Amino acid sequence: MTDTTWTTEKAQGVQPRSNRLKFIVGGVLIVAALIFLIVNAMSGNTQLYKTVDEFYGEQSRLVGRDLRVSGLVVGDSIKFEQIDATTSRLEFDIVDDLNNPGQRLHIVAMNEPIPDLLQHEAQALVEGHATEDGVFHANAGGLFLKCPTRYEEAAPEA
Amino acid sequence: MIADLGYAAVLLAFAVAVYAAVASAYGAYKNDDRWVESARNSTVIILPLLLLASGLLVTLLLLGDFSVDYVWQVSSREMPTYLKVTALWGGQAGGLLFWNLLLAAFTAAAMLRNWDNQRELMPYALLVGAMTQIFFLGLVAFVENPFARIAGGVIPADGRGLNPLLRHPGMIIHPPMLYLGFTGLTIPYTFAMAALISGKLDDTWIRTTRRWTLVAWLFLSLGLILGGRWAYDVLGWGGYWAWDPVENASFIPWLAGTAFLHSVMIQEKRNMFKVWNMVLVILTYLLVIYGTFIVRSGVISSVHSFAQSAVGPLFFGFLAIMTVFSAYWLLRRRDELSSPNRLESLFSREAAFLLNNFVFMGVLVATFWGTNYPIISELFTGEKVTVGPPFYNRVNGPLFAVLLLLMGVAPLTMWYRSSAERIGMALRWPALAALAVAGVLYFAFDVNSWGALLGMWIVTVSLLLTILEFWKGIRARMKRGEAPWSALSNLMARNRRRYGGYWIHIGVLVMAFGIIGSYFFQQETQIRLRQGESVSLGSYEMTFQGVRQFPGPDDLLIKEASLAITDNGRSVGELTPRTELYTRSGQPMTIPSLRSTIGEDFYVIMVNWETVTSNEATFRLYLNPLINWVWAGGFIFIFGTLIAAWPDPADEKVTAAARARRRAKARPAYGD
Numbered sequence: 001m002t003d004t005t006w007t008t009e010k011a012q013g014v015q016p017r018s019n020r021l022k023f024i025v026g027g028v029l030i031v032a033a034l035i036f037l038i039v040n041a042m043s044g045n046t047q048l049y050k051t052v053d054e055f056y057g058e059q060s061r062l063v064g065r066d067l068r069v070s071g072l073v074v075g076d077s078i079k080f081e082q083i084d085a086t087t088s089r090l091e092f093d094i095v096d097d098l099n100n101p102g103q104r105l106h107i108v109a110m111n112e113p114i115p116d117l118l119q120h121e122a123q124a125l126v127e128g129h130a131t132e133d134g135v136f137h138a139n140a141g142g143l144f145l146k147c148p149t150r151y152e153e154a155a156p157e158a
Numbered sequence: 159m160i161a162d163l164g165y166a167a168v169l170l171a172f173a174v175a176v177y178a179a180v181a182s183a184y185g186a187y188k189n190d191d192r193w194v195e196s197a198r199n200s201t202v203i204i205l206p207l208l209l210l211a212s213g214l215l216v217t218l219l220l221l222g223d224f225s226v227d228y229v230w231q232v233s234s235r236e237m238p239t240y241l242k243v244t245a246l247w248g249g250q251a252g253g254l255l256f257w258n259l260l261l262a263a264f265t266a267a268a269m270l271r272n273w274d275n276q277r278e279l280m281p282y283a284l285l286v287g288a289m290t291q292i293f294f295l296g297l298v299a300f301v302e303n304p305f306a307r308i309a310g311g312v313i314p315a316d317g318r319g320l321n322p323l324l325r326h327p328g329m330i331i332h333p334p335m336l337y338l339g340f341t342g343l344t345i346p347y348t349f350a351m352a353a354l355i356s357g358k359l360d361d362t363w364i365r366t367t368r369r370w371t372l373v374a375w376l377f378l379s380l381g382l383i384l385g386g387r388w389a390y391d392v393l394g395w396g397g398y399w400a401w402d403p404v405e406n407a408s409f410i411p412w413l414a415g416t417a418f419l420h421s422v423m424i425q426e427k428r429n430m431f432k433v434w435n436m437v438l439v440i441l442t443y444l445l446v447i448y449g450t451f452i453v454r455s456g457v458i459s460s461v462h463s464f465a466q467s468a469v470g471p472l473f474f475g476f477l478a479i480m481t482v483f484s485a486y487w488l489l490r491r492r493d494e495l496s497s498p499n500r501l502e503s504l505f506s507r508e509a510a511f512l513l514n515n516f517v518f519m520g521v522l523v524a525t526f527w528g529t530n531y532p533i534i535s536e537l538f539t540g541e542k543v544t545v546g547p548p549f550y551n552r553v554n555g556p557l558f559a560v561l562l563l564l565m566g567v568a569p570l571t572m573w574y575r576s577s578a579e580r581i582g583m584a585l586r587w588p589a590l591a592a593l594a595v596a597g598v599l600y601f602a603f604d605v606n607s608w609g610a611l612l613g614m615w616i617v618t619v620s621l622l623l624t625i626l627e628f629w630k631g632i633r634a635r636m637k638r639g640e641a642p643w644s645a646l647s648n649l650m651a652r653n654r655r656r657y658g659g660y661w662i663h664i665g666v667l668v669m670a671f672g673i674i675g676s677y678f679f680q681q682e683t684q685i686r687l688r689q690g691e692s693v694s695l696g697s698y699e700m701t702f703q704g705v706r707q708f709p710g711p712d713d714l715l716i717k718e719a720s721l722a723i724t725d726n727g728r729s730v731g732e733l734t735p736r737t738e739l740y741t742r743s744g745q746p747m748t749i750p751s752l753r754s755t756i757g758e759d760f761y762v763i764m765v766n767w768e769t770v771t772s773n774e775a776t777f778r779l780y781l782n783p784l785i786n787w788v789w790a791g792g793f794i795f796i797f798g799t800l801i802a803a804w805p806d807p808a809d810e811k812v813t814a815a816a817r818a819r820r821r822a823k824a825r826p827a828y829g830d
Contacts, residue, residue, distance in 0.1 A: 037557070080766055082686050086685055088686070088776060113778050117323070
């Protein structure tokens with residue numbers, strides 16, 4: 001009745017060798033498929049990750065390439081303009097260090113809503129590319145503001 | 159004063175954990191039960207100590223004692239009481255304390271419950287459990303102390319408060335669920351390592367820990383689902399999963415745990431894959447530590463902001479120690495774990511589980527690779543390179559498809575071997591029926607993406623096959639004269655894990671249905687409307703009727719748009735997306751408004767409204783097909799897990815009998 005006794009002599013004798021081969025071939029095929037999937041998915045879906053200063057350090061090399069830049073939002077640079085019914089432009093600057101701002105990177109995002117977290121000091125991650133004029137154009141849906149999951153900052157100066 | 163007492167409780171808990179490790183090791187070495195019992199008592203005592211510490215931290219939060227740095231960081235006077243309580247896990251230091259509390263609860267419960275029936279494993283289980291606790295308690299005691307005083311000595315008048323975006327039920331329950339899942343997954347590891355060290359390698363450790371695994375896995379799953387729901391409700395981008403490193407950090411251990419829950423069945427049935435199961439349990443544990451490391455250390459840039467904190471290197475060190483420790487014992491016991499049994503056929507249940515494990519590992523490796531790619535690439539090229547959601551979707555999409563198909567097909571296979579023809583026969587009608595469904599989608603609903611059609615076909619096939627599994631069981635019972643309904647409930651009661659598992663599969667398939675729909679067919683548009691103007695998306699048309707502005711509770715200023723909605727020309731009511739401005743902090747919050755049906759969500763946010771030109775406002779509209787199936791599937795999934803994890807009366811009897819036996823047998827003073 002139970003299937004547990006269903007082991008034949010043959011299964012223990014000749015078969016295991018060919019079985020093992022089958023399993024090894026199967027395993028190798030799966031691993032190969034996985035490597036192929038990963039390599040295939042990597043192409044065209046990677047971005048160099050740069051801070052603002054890193055970006056300016058090698059600006060000429062990075063112009064036009066798919067980038068992910070990170071920086072802190074300068075609050076008074078945030079502008080939202082509705083150009084016509086279907087076009088809007090969101091602009092703001094990011095820097096590496098607000099207390100010691102070096103160069104600013106100007107971000108332009110077309111037809112993106114204003115994220116709630118887009119405020120002074122917020123950390124922004126922007127996917128897009130820079131043009132010759134130094135403006136960084138965000139991809140559609142490429143604007144990420146850090147989720148305020150944790151607040152860890154120094155206590156206020158006394 | 160309260161803070162000092164709380165910190166003292168944490169320090170004491172740390173000392174007790176160190177003692178528990180020493181006592182259990184010494185007890186094992188000397189084979190002296192008194193030391194082991196002492197170690198057990200110490201392990202149990204950590205729980206009340208941490209309850210005290212957490213209670214005191216909550217007291218400080220409720221009192222608004224801003225001389226404590228943590229209280230200042232995560233709370234403020236105007237916060238409602240329940241948020242002050244939940245602020246216990248609102249930040250790094252408190253979160254770690256809370257994590258320790260849950261870890262202590264799981265560890266104490268597991269040790270007490272298995273004290274009688276796993277006596278030989280106990281000394282080592284206590285030791286391994288204490289090792290984990292020493293590390294995490296050490297973090298709270300010496301690195302991230304939630305009771306630390308604020309720097310500078312000047313007590314601020316008010317705290318910084320909790321970000322309004324986190325004032326959402328999903329966000330309040332989500333972290334504890336993830337914590338419960340993570341801490342719970344340390345229990346199987348504890349017993350697995352105990353089995354390895356003691357050399358008592360039969361599958362009793364698996365029987366002991368499988369329900370702990372399932373319970374932890376339930377919480378982890380719930381945490382993942384709730385996190386997605388919160389993102390959908392609050393973040394206003396119409397999505398629920400973004401393959402962000404922090405999301406991945408909780409998904410990766412989930413994958414390892416899921417693979418283990420499957421492959422453990424091979425060990426139970428066929429006494430095979432024992433090394434592999436050990437590897438999976440160890441991997442799950444290490445990935446839990448790794449996940450916590452990612453989340454806590456800020457080592458990988460994420461949309462979630464976490465402190466760039468000193469805990470990073472410590473985690474790394476602990477991870478390295480535990481990896482070496484686990485690998486050493488695994489290699490040492492390798493020969494004792496080998497099984498005399500072999501896989502006999504490619505068409506067997508064992509082979510199906512093996513394939514399942516391969517694919518789960520594939521998803522795990524790909525996700526791990528993508529998550530860590532910034533580190534890997536920086537190591538080799540000196541440049542940080544990130545991969546985005548398209549990478550994960552392209553790799554994991556096909557792998558998920560294989561898993562979904564396996565869900566339906568694997569239950570058709572039998573242990574040892576089954577014939578390909580038999581499987582083919584069983585597969586034929588569901589495959590054809592699913593083809594008909596795909597045909598309907600193609601011709602009647604204009605679904606013309608091959609990926610989506612293939613996905614829907616697979617989901618339908620597996621759903622039909624799973625339902626047929628239920629039907630086979632019910633029919634067999636009905637032939638014996640049972641009524642259909644009681645046949646179903648008896649079937650499930652008799653074999654909870656199996657049919658609970660099938661319910662989980664149904665839940666996943668339903669979720670997959672929703673994910674395919676919302677992934678392939680989401681539509682969005684952004685447009686400015688003048689009062690009275692309309693825009694249409696899908697079968698919906700929306701007319702902008704105006705915005706009103708009014709003060710809300712507390713310091714809120716609310717702007718609410720009124721939109722008349724028609725579906726296929728028929729009025730279906732009004733949508734009112736709004737923005738709420740917390741005027742004190744200046745934090746705005748965009749609240750979407752949606753019409754939710756079984757077929758789709760019509761989801762609107764108000765992007766902008768200028769007071770000067772108050773007759774114009776900009777909206778962003780999303781049409782998310784089938785999205786509610788994701789949440790419905792989530793419910794079914796949790797229901798199935800509950801069935802599978804529910805205590806089994808038969809099991810209970812065995813445990814009770816073991817307890818009684820032990821009591822009857824007058825316990826010898828030293829060891830057995």
